[in-house]
Amino acid sequence: MRIATGCIGHETNTFSPVKTSIDNFKGGAYYIGEEIVAAFRQTSTITGGFIDSAEKLDMQLDPLLWTFATPSGTVEQTAYEILKAEFLDRLKRTGQIDGVLLDLHGAMVTEAIEDVEGDFIRAVREVVGPLPIVVTLDFHANITAEMAESADIIIGFDTYPHVDCYERGFEAAQLIFATIRGDIRPTMAYRQLPLLTSPPAQCTMKPLMSEVLKKLHALEVEAGVVTATLSMGFPFADIRDAGVSILVTTNGDEKLAEQCAAEFATYIWEMRDAFRVDLVSVEEAIQHANHSKGKPIVLAEGSDNPGGGGPCDGTTILRAFIEADVQDAVIAVIADAETVDSAISAGVGNRIELSVGGKTDRVHGDPVSLNGYVKTISDGTFVHKGPMGRGRVGNMGRTVVLKVGGVEVIVTEKRIQPYDAEVLRSVGIEPSDRKLIVLKSAVHFRADYTPIAHEILEVDTPGVHSPNLFSYDYQKLRHPIYPLDPTAEFR
Ligand SMILES: [Zn+2]
Structure with a gap:
């Protein structure tokens, strides 16, 4: 056969x-x-x-x-x-x-x-x-x-x-x-x-x-x-x-x-x-983390999920974290090849002025100007160890970890959904040690992170993969359809 x-x-x-x-x-x-x-x-x-x-x-x-x-x-x-x-x-x-x-x-x-x-x-x-x-x-x-x-x-x-x-x-x-x-x-x-x-x-x-x-x-x-x-x-x-x-x-x-x-x-x-979803604002999430003793608190940023077509370079949360001087946090990931290049040229252990993320469109936040410390440089390859795709080789492209105040930002060459905790571990970050972890993933991360997360919050940021379906202007979708049309019927 x-x-x-x-x-x-x-x-x-x-x-x-x-x-x-x-x-x-x-x-x-x-x-x-x-x-x-x-x-x-x-x-x-x-x-x-x-x-x-x-x-x-x-x-x-x-x-x-x-x-x-x-x-x-x-x-x-x-x-x-x-x-x-x-x-x-x-x-x-x-x-x-x-x-x-x-x-x-x-x-x-x-x-x-x-x-x-x-x-x-x-x-x-x-x-x-x-x-x-x-x-x-x-x-x-x-x-x-x-x-x-x-x-x-x-x-x-x-x-x-x-x-x-x-x-x-x-x-x-x-x-x-x-x-x-x-x-x-x-x-x-x-x-x-x-x-x-x-x-x-x-x-x-x-x-x-x-x-x-x-x-x-x-x-x-x-x-x-x-x-x-x-x-x-x-x-x-x-x-x-x-x-x-x-x-x-x-x-x-x-x-x-x-x-x-x-x-x-x-x-x-x-x-x-x-099938309704509860979302929190970034500000609410930061406040919540400040009052919580447990860790890590995972913030799922589904709206910029590259696994569903997000640019993966959104900066809404990075900007809010820097403004609020958030500590002990990691952002996984921001895809920005230019930033990776500049950081690698600067070299490990050096500080550099950068304009990070926000380069694909104007929906997911503008580039953030910052002074970052180049903590790690990696070739960006890792082996999936979580339940999704275990054994498969992941490739983020060349990858750097930038430290900005209390925030570590994993900046990658390629867009990659960070659902496997090896994304963090492969650049020397143990996720269970951190207070706040931002993942540009809607749901897939739950397979690997549920056992280690103290709490998971779905964050409401603007984007092309936002859980808020009312934020889209559908033109070709059939109507009526629930919940956009509350009176939709099915027989
Ligand atoms: Zn799917």
Whole structure:
């Protein structure tokens, strides 16, 4: 049995002014053929799960192209066309195959296409005809009817932070195997809800969503049900289909699939009010820390989360910390290659006048002029040790730690979401020692930081990934949709 596999992946934040080009893919994660296996073998990733599952089942993988660009703004149409042509060309030349396993994200948008994955899966379908296509998607996929129609089975993550990527990849490979052998005949039902939720409310480590997932898992073991997916959607894409959707796959029982999907959708809809988030201002967070004996207090700055398209160079909190003379604090991270260059030229142990951050746009705060002490210089590489992507090598680019009063700022060359505590440890900072830790991450950091954090606060700063959905001017999103339109209905 031979299965073609690969990925063209991006989480597109259409509110970001930074366009995503072909260079962001080719200069990001970009692997061809056997390079894919070398990059993902023994990693807790989707494709890592494909590889192990295929080996166990004696299925041969035919890796074509795997590429993923760091989340950012709308993808240039030409970039997608180049990647799609490359993938399809390899698919056509691959010879005899029995199916296709796709490791996709589900929230990619180009200048011309709102539903890129729908377009891509359909294009793959046109090449392989009736062969099974099994697709994995992120928890933040904005799943469309087109995706559901073009794929035989879609499997989304069940966790946010995403700690089950490997398991979902493993499951997908098992299901394509069972489908090819004729052990199952997958029938998938799709429901979309008129509901938009923001990342902190989607976190499956919190009681609301952990209950929801328990119920989803109970559905998956019901007789006749093969797999079920709840996608909470990516709200920072102004497209018609952003938001929550449900997929239920049964073994050949269309009526059961439709019924289960409808029931689960109704269950989610009825709890729509619970998906609210409590945010604090930076000033409130500083005050709170001053009065708290415990440490560390983690401030999640989701609005500048590079994992969702934030520029990662926002300065709102840095400025407030300096003005308030905050002590024993670390900011992870500010991406600013110019500052890294200047600090490296100045050298470790020296002071330098700098203008830090705020260079991408005017939304996330202006550059901050400061006199910084160059404490550490690093090559910026580290190995993930937390539950997300354990074993994978992270690369922040050249990285420096600047000390400004009582604040240590980790300045990186590349945009990187600091969800793994190794980001701090790799530059000599033990997170459990600090009073205040600012993380440009909405939710993923909780996987590694929950055991060490005394407290976690969600901070309300302006940005393209703000948990406050009312701060966006949606133009293309379908209406009515809850909570933007409080009278939205679902039947
Ligand atoms: Zn995600």
